[in-house]
Amino acid sequence: MSNTSTTPSSPSNLTATTAVTTAQPSIIEDFLNKIPLPRWALIAIAVAVGLVLLLLLICIIKCCCCRKKRKKKEKVAFPSTNGSPTQATLIQPDIDDLEGGLQNEKRGQLQYSLEYDFRSQEMKVGVKQAADLKAMDSGGTSDPYVIAYLTSDMRKKYETKVYRKTLNPVFNESFIFKIPQAEIAESTLVMQVYDFNRFSKHDIIGEMRIPLGDVDLQHVIEQWKELTEASKMEQERLGEICFSLRYVPSTSKLTVVIVEAKKLKRMDAHGLSDPYVKVQLILNKKRWKKKKTSVKKNTLHPYFNEAFVFEVPLNLIQNVDLVISVWDRDKVSKDDQIGKLFLSCRATGNQLRHWSDMLANPRRPVAQWHSLQPVEDVDKTLGLKTRFKLSLPNS
Numbered sequence: 001m002s003n004t005s006t007t008p009s010s011p012s013n014l015t016a017t018t019a020v021t022t023a024q025p026s027i028i029e030d031f032l033n034k035i036p037l038p039r040w041a042l043i044a045i046a047v048a049v050g051l052v053l054l055l056l057l058i059c060i061i062k063c064c065c066c067r068k069k070r071k072k073k074e075k076v077a078f079p080s081t082n083g084s085p086t087q088a089t090l091i092q093p094d095i096d097d098l099e100g101g102l103q104n105e106k107r108g109q110l111q112y113s114l115e116y117d118f119r120s121q122e123m124k125v126g127v128k129q130a131a132d133l134k135a136m137d138s139g140g141t142s143d144p145y146v147i148a149y150l151t152s153d154m155r156k157k158y159e160t161k162v163y164r165k166t167l168n169p170v171f172n173e174s175f176i177f178k179i180p181q182a183e184i185a186e187s188t189l190v191m192q193v194y195d196f197n198r199f200s201k202h203d204i205i206g207e208m209r210i211p212l213g214d215v216d217l218q219h220v221i222e223q224w225k226e227l228t229e230a231s232k233m234e235q236e237r238l239g240e241i242c243f244s245l246r247y248v249p250s251t252s253k254l255t256v257v258i259v260e261a262k263k264l265k266r267m268d269a270h271g272l273s274d275p276y277v278k279v280q281l282i283l284n285k286k287r288w289k290k291k292k293t294s295v296k297k298n299t300l301h302p303y304f305n306e307a308f309v310f311e312v313p314l315n316l317i318q319n320v321d322l323v324i325s326v327w328d329r330d331k332v333s334k335d336d337q338i339g340k341l342f343l344s345c346r347a348t349g350n351q352l353r354h355w356s357d358m359l360a361n362p363r364r365p366v367a368q369w370h371s372l373q374p375v376e377d378v379d380k381t382l383g384l385k386t387r388f389k390l391s392l393p394n395s
């Protein structure tokens with residue numbers, strides 16, 4: 001034991017000490033010599049302290065890095081706001097900023113009036129005029145028109161005339177909505193101002209939503225209101241379709257010409273849609289006859305111009321439902337319905353008008369645009385349960 005211990009008295013140690021002393025003069029050496037611990041213990045302590053310091057340093061660096069990463073993550077999470085709710089809570093302040101920015105965009109104002117007749121249960125909506133509308137066309141103007149509807153019955157939509165090249169149109173049109181008093185509180189009046197375009201899809205300038213539950217309908221209301229950005233829900237429209245109808249009673253021929261569709265909903269994740277149209281006749285709630293157009297690949301604005309002739313005797317024309325549905329062809333999975341609508345004597349609004357125009361003008365083709373409606377809604381109205389669901393295109 002004593003041989004290995006490095007006491008300063010041992011001769012071998014003395015030579016080592018003098019060697020160190022010549023290399024690093026006295027003060028540190030004196031200090032170390034005064035500490036009553038062997039040299040190896042001092043080295044061990046020094047190493048331990050060094051290790052602790054190193055560990056501390058690593059901890060500090062790691063903490064700093066984590067904080068930076070977390071900040072980066074918050075920034076990355078922002079674009080995918082429709083992601084998980086945890087992300088949404090993380091980025092709350094940024095979303096507020098964004099919404100503020102969008103709402104600041106001026107879209108113009110709309111003057112409207114509201115009058116409810118409690119006796120006839122009718123809501124009279126006046127679309128008076130608009131001012132300072134946002135310019136949507138390259139010439140710095142717009143071609144505005146207004147679509148008005150109640151959320152309680154989306155099938156009934158009214159449209160004003162289109163006013164060309166103006167940002168301050170005077171509409172002065174009024175529309176009557178049948179709505180029971182009991183349904184008023186749940187319903188919202190929506191007025192959307194669109195810019196008409198002859199050769200491209202119509203742009204929405206802005207909209208106004210008036211929850212009728214908040215309105216005092218004892219009085220006639222007339223006021224101006226600022227237009228806001230159209231809500232996402234309404235922007236996600238299913239699309240519109242134009243077709244003409246012609247009925248010749250003497251030959252019992254019903255001719256349906258599917259002209260074109262526009263603003264169709266995008267159904268394919270990596271593309272647009274591959275639309276085609278099915279034309280179907282339903283008699284007494286049962287599928288009777290059907291035909292379909294060709295498929296137009298990768299477009300939301302397909303042009304078909306395809307005619308279909310059905311034989312429908314005059315005595316059946318009152319009992320027949322004409323169902324027009326737009327489908328998206330898919331190679332891998334089964335085809336999806338984008339939207340549909342039906343025309344017959346039991347239809348409402350635009351559809352009923354088109355059908356009765358056709359009957360009132362025998363032998364003359366009558367063309368009209370229609371908004372596609374959700375498949376479930378139309379099927380429900382038609383009374384088609386699952387077993388009557390329109391068959392798949394391949395069947």
Ligand SMILES: [Ca+2]
Pocket residue numbers: 136137142143195196197198
């Ligand atoms: Ca325009």
Ligand SMILES: [Ca+2]
Pocket residue numbers: 267268272273274328329330331
């Ligand atoms: Ca497709």
